[in-house]
Amino acid sequence: MAFSTAFTKLFGVRYPIALAPMGGSAGGALAAAVSLGGGLGLVGGGNGDREWLARELPLVAEGIDGPEGTGGRPWGIGFLTWAIDAGAVERALEYAPRAVMLSFGDPSPFAGRVREAGAALIIQVTDLEEARRAVDLGADVIVAQGTESGGHGARRGRSTLPFVPVVVDLAAPVPVLAAGGIADGRGLAAALALGAAGALIGTRFQATTEALVAPSVARAIVEGRGEGTERSNVLDIARGSPWPAKYTARTLGHPFLDRWRGREAELADDAQAKQAYQDGVARGELPALPVWAGEAVDLINDLPSAADLVGTLAAQAEDALARAGKG
Structure with missing residues (x-):
C-alpha cells in the first residue's frame, strides 16, 4: 500500500511516521x-546542549545518505x-x-x-490554546499530543482519541500528526482514521537497537x-x-514516586529529601x-532495528486499514 498524506508529500517520505x-x-x-x-527521523535536541x-x-x-545510489533522506x-536559546x-x-x-x-x-532557513516548522501542542498559537505562527506541521504519551506532556491535557480530530479541524489545511499511545501499526491506522496525516512515535522507538538508552531501560x-505508568x-x-509546572511526565514505576506521591509541595521544600535522591x-x-x-x-515486546520497525509499523497499519475496509 502506498501511503500518501500531506505529511508524506511535504517531506517526500514513504510512510507517515515520524520519530519523536x-x-x-x-x-x-x-x-x-x-x-x-522511510519515515522522518527527528534528533532529540532537548535543551540544546552544544557538546551533545x-x-x-x-x-x-x-547517516541519511544510505546505501550507494539511494541519495539523502x-x-x-x-x-x-x-529550555533553549537562539544559539x-x-x-x-x-x-x-x-x-x-x-x-x-x-x-x-x-x-x-x-x-x-528553509526548514519546515513543526510545533507540538498539548491543548487548543497552543494549537491556535501554532496555526497563527504558520506551523507547517502540528503535532497533537495526547496524555497517553511517555515523557513530558500537559498536566491537564486530553486523550489522543478525542484531541486529535479537534486539532485536525482547527488547523486545516495544516497537516497534523497524532502522538500519544501509539506503538504499533494499529495505532498509526487509527491516527489516519482520525484525520491525522501521520503519527509521531516515541516509546516504541526507545526499544530499538539504535536508541541511546541503557540496556536496563530497553529491558524495562x-x-x-x-x-x-504514571504521570x-x-x-x-x-x-x-x-520543567514548567504545566507539564508532568509519564514514566514507569520508581521508588521515589511511591515515597512522595501526592506530597509534591513538601518535596519541593525538602532539600534533605532531594539530596537523598541524588x-x-x-x-x-x-x-x-x-x-x-x-x-x-x-505492545512492545522486542528490540528491532529502527529502520525495520518503520516498515513493520507501516505493514501493520496497512493490514488494519484493510480489515476496517472489509467491515
Missing part, C-alpha cells in the same frame, strides 16, 4: 535509521522550547535539517528563524505494562529539573533517570 525527538535517547543514529526506513549536538548531528547528517531535530537553533540549522520541531513553551522566538520498556512531576522535583542515584540504589514510557508500552 526524545531528549537524549533519539540520537543521530536512531534518527538516521528512521529516515532510512556536536556529537549527534554529524551522525544523522552523514530528510531528517530533522526537536527542541524543548522553554542552539542556529547550531542545528548549520546542518541543514529539513524540519525543526518545537515543543513545550512559546515557539514564537524561534519560529521565524527556522522558516528563514519491553517488560513494562501500561497500568504501571507526575515528583521525579522532576527530585532531580532538580526545572545520594541514592550515586550509590546505584535508584536509577539515574526515570524510564519515560507511554501507556502503549504493553
Whole structure:
C-alpha cells in the first residue's frame, strides 16, 4: 500500500511516521535509521546542549545518505522550547535539517528563524490554546499530543482519541500528526482514521537497537505494562529539573514516586529529601533517570532495528486499514 498524506508529500517520505525527538535517547543514529526506513527521523535536541549536538548531528547528517545510489533522506531535530536559546537553533540549522520541531513553551522566538532557513516548522501542542498559537505562527506541521504519551506532556491535557480530530479541524489545511499511545501499526491506522496525516512515535522507538538508552531501560520498556505508568512531576522535583509546572511526565514505576506521591509541595521544600535522591542515584540504589514510557508500552515486546520497525509499523497499519475496509 502506498501511503500518501500531506505529511508524506511535504517531506517526500514513504510512510507517515515520524520519530519523536526524545531528549537524549533519539540520537543521530536512531534518527538516521528512521529516515532510512522511510519515515522522518527527528534528533532529540532537548535543551540544546552544544557538546551533545556536536556529537549527534554529524551522525544523522552523514547517516541519511544510505546505501550507494539511494541519495539523502530528510531528517530533522526537536527542541524543548522553554529550555533553549537562539544559539542552539542556529547550531542545528548549520546542518541543514529539513524540519525543526518545537515543543513545550512559546515557539514564537524561534519560529521565524527556522522558516528563514528553509526548514519546515513543526510545533507540538498539548491543548487548543497552543494549537491556535501554532496555526497563527504558520506551523507547517502540528503535532497533537495526547496524555497517553511517555515523557513530558500537559498536566491537564486530553486523550489522543478525542484531541486529535479537534486539532485536525482547527488547523486545516495544516497537516497534523497524532502522538500519544501509539506503538504499533494499529495505532498509526487509527491516527489516519482520525484525520491525522501521520503519527509521531516515541516509546516504541526507545526499544530499538539504535536508541541511546541503557540496556536496563530497553529491558524495562519491553517488560513494562501500561497500568504501571504514571504521570507526575515528583521525579522532576527530585532531580532538580526545572520543567514548567504545566507539564508532568509519564514514566514507569520508581521508588521515589511511591515515597512522595501526592506530597509534591513538601518535596519541593525538602532539600534533605532531594539530596537523598541524588545520594541514592550515586550509590546505584535508584536509577539515574526515570524510564519515560507511554501507556502503549504493553505492545512492545522486542528490540528491532529502527529502520525495520518503520516498515513493520507501516505493514501493520496497512493490514488494519484493510480489515476496517472489509467491515
